[in-house]
Amino acid sequence: MNLSLFVQCLVNGIMIGGIYALVSSGFTLILGVMKIFNFAQGQFYMLGAFVTYGVSVALGMPYLVALIISILSMGVLGILVYIGIIRWTYSGFFQTVLATVGFSTIAKQTSLLTFGYREKVLPAVVRGIINVSDVTLSGGKLFIIFVAILIMVSLHFFMKRKVGTSMRTVAESIDVASLLGISPTRIFWLTMGIGCGLSGIAGGLIAPVLCASVLMGEHIFIMALLVVAIGGMGSMTGALLASFVIGIVESFAYQFVGELNLVAIFILLAVIIYFRPGGLLGKPLPIPTAE
Amino acid sequence: MRHPIRITGLSLLVLLLVLLPWIADKYSLQLIIYVMTYSMLALGFSLCWKARLIRVDLAGYWAIGAYATGMLMTKAGWSYWPTIAAGGFIAAIIAWGVGSLTIPRGGLVFFSFAMLVSLVIQQTVAASNFFGGWAGIESMPPPAIGSFVFRGKTEYYFLGLFLLSINFVTYYLLYDSRIGRAWTAIGSGVGFAKSLGVNVVRYRLFAVIISSFFCAVSGSYLASYQMYIIPDSFGFYQSIMIQMFSLVGGLNSFLAGPLVGAAIMTFIPEYLKVTAEIEPILTAVVIILVILFMPLGILGLVRRWWRSSIVIRMRSKLTIRST
């Protein structure tokens, strides 16, 4: 493995890690604060990609506008899902999970009927290839890495502010939060909004580099599960760390074991979970009915 | 069982089941075959749920049963019948292995590993040429008893009925026994069960093993009916589907719920004659409606109605007596 290949793999890994980070952060946020597994997380990603496609290609607006619309629309959709479904089933963990699965199916199938199975190709937004000595770096990918890091950093600072602290309080204990005068409902709105919005913008970012396809949500959801399992359920930093670890491992593993690279990640997960059931950084979050 | 109504009802049911192949048309019969297959899986899920363990790896054990039958029949020339047991035992052993490692460490670890196991099983059989790769096992001989070869749906129907009955009766006996009571205790609360002196890990492990065994049996059955095996059938979402059957039937009904749920979820799309594209949406909507309005499933609803009707009948009896 020479330097060029190494750098290439690293860049690939960081890029895909960035995407995983965005989607998983949203997932972890919802998991940590609301204690539910949002099985529809992947579909928000997929819908975000399509919204970006629609706005930038069909409506002809600038790409950045499309991204902003993606994040907002997915955030709103997330809140609607909460109001319409999750709010009522919230008492039962299992029921809520299945409800999100149901919503995920509806989202996917309706999209299939609307957009068809054919993938939508977007024109590349950031063209150009940067050549550093022997290494070829795609401009589009670097852009994604840049934006992803920007968003993660913003999120970090956001969590340090009063709203962020309120969210963490609710994550710790809803009762304590309400005693402190924090409205859990409002926090839940915010959580769903941000969580799904993050997914949406991830979809929007990846769309020009790859494509917008109705089936893309499923794969990313499995990756989000892996990230959360490895990084720790409910830990944002853990999700961040794990996303990049998985992205890079996936990228490098491909060079050595080819199509079995996903299995390599599973083995990694197994080993980590065995020794640290809570993942790298999380506390073992008890599934309410299992403990 | 003293009530004459109950006995008549039960006899009617048994009669219906026996005569079904001659009453029903071929299309419905194959639907029923699938209902039986799914029921066995859902029964397994409900069993683990009784001990408050959520299984997401049922599809993996289903695959083990199917592949065991497929491989042993095509590569080793076995007759069909021993492969059912073989598949079951392989599944049980793997379940025992994974379970022993993960159950002591808590529900979360179990959940993660279960997910892992099911994904790994699917990937392994798909990626290796030994198991037929993504194309799967393309051709399997049908089961045979002596010189009688299984050809039509009727034979498969009775085989399915037989296997499902064994499954059902086994679980029924288990639920009625000390093991069943231990499970109920665990279901009421792990701490509570421990305080009663119940070895939570051991009983949960047993639940996992026995449900895996019957999942594999179901897999063998399906493989023999279809006469081909494709890795795609055993994906993660399949496991989730099973949970839905149990949910719709009624999470608190561990024996009847899965059967009712599987039957309803299979037949309703047929009644409504929907296209293949709309069907998943319909299923998902039904699930969400059930969760919102019938959290205890169909049977939960029936029970409530039954109970309230008892109260009404008793009340009317009292009224008559007092006059």
Place this chain on the structure above:
Amino acid sequence: MKLRFGFIVIMVTILLSGTLLNVTGTEAAPSVLKLGVTLPMQIREALEQQRWLRLFAKLINEQGGWKIGSENYTIEWIFYNDEYNAEKARTAVERLIFKDNVKHIINQWGSAPLIATIKLSDPNKILVIGTSISDEPVKPDYKYVFKGTDPVPFGTGQSIFGALEYKKRGAKTLVIINPDDATGRARTEQDKRSLPSTGLKIIDSLFWPRGTVDFSPIATKVKALNPDIAWLAATSGEDITKITVALHDAGYKGIIDCDNMHTGIIKDIIAKVGAEYLEGSMSALFDARQYQKDPEMGKYIKAYEKEYGEWNIEGIMWMGPWFTFKGAVEATQSLDVDVLSGYLAKSPPPVRTLCGWRTAIARPDLGNLRTVAAVNTLWKGIMKGGKMVPFAPLSSDFIYKSWIEAYGMKDVYEKYWKEHGYPKFPD
């Protein structure tokens, strides 16, 4: 847990209603010919097949129906979506056979759906003519199953032809890149057998995991191996675009060969990486308008453009089964499944299809002397100046022979030819 009465009531209700009440099928009016098929609607090729099938039926119906024997039939198509999935195909075929009472399933597409279908159709005496890479349908176990199009011989032929051409241009090495699924694996096996005979060296064969959206890792690997040709045989649809773009971004500078590069994909690729990148690449030539000289096929092409207001080429390669069926029905003037099967199994004359000829052949290598399999022909195209232009036609004879050689079946076939004669190819 006691057996609740409610449970009994419900089960009885469900069983009774499920079996008696509804679920009745549709009976055909006396002179309606119901044809059925399941296709994966998410795949472009299948959607196009559906369009062609509808078109052919419409043309026949408009002329007053199909005169078969003493009856005049109106064709009615029933399509179900099988999502390229054996389970769904099976359920749909159950419907076709037992509810819709279809007796002929034409243009079933793909190994998984076709195999699921024939397990069910054959015992119930339903004629099935389909396409699949798998050889399961042409084994002697089945009586009413035929391959209208077989991608294996023409895939092998294409590969060998292409490889020889590239060799003339100085290429020496290649890397095979295929999706990690049944088709991809089968195609890699195929090419591993056929390509060495051309003198090209296969450095490596790579697979990309299903569901991959990011092809950077594989592109990086290819760049590292640096073959003269990136051989994308079984890759299809948008994946071709994605891999090509990834290869370009990774800095790969060799030839990209892919069987399935058609106009839409070429347009997408050029939009992203420019026309220069594909110069000299060869592929199957999809646009029949560029080479089809037969007047009847020309008629169909015009009718398609008129009916749909646009021209799409994804379905052209796969209409072999329809033409096979049509030929058999018109020759025997019958719809009886036994009659049609008997005719098709005994060396029927070759039929023209949209992309070339379809000739029936036997498979002595599988112990099947009935002519249930097929050899199909097509044209090869080459990229010149941002456009795919015709390069050369591949003859049945070339395809047949290269395929037999590649699979090491020469002995079996020579013996067969001695006893039964060499197949009569029209070209």
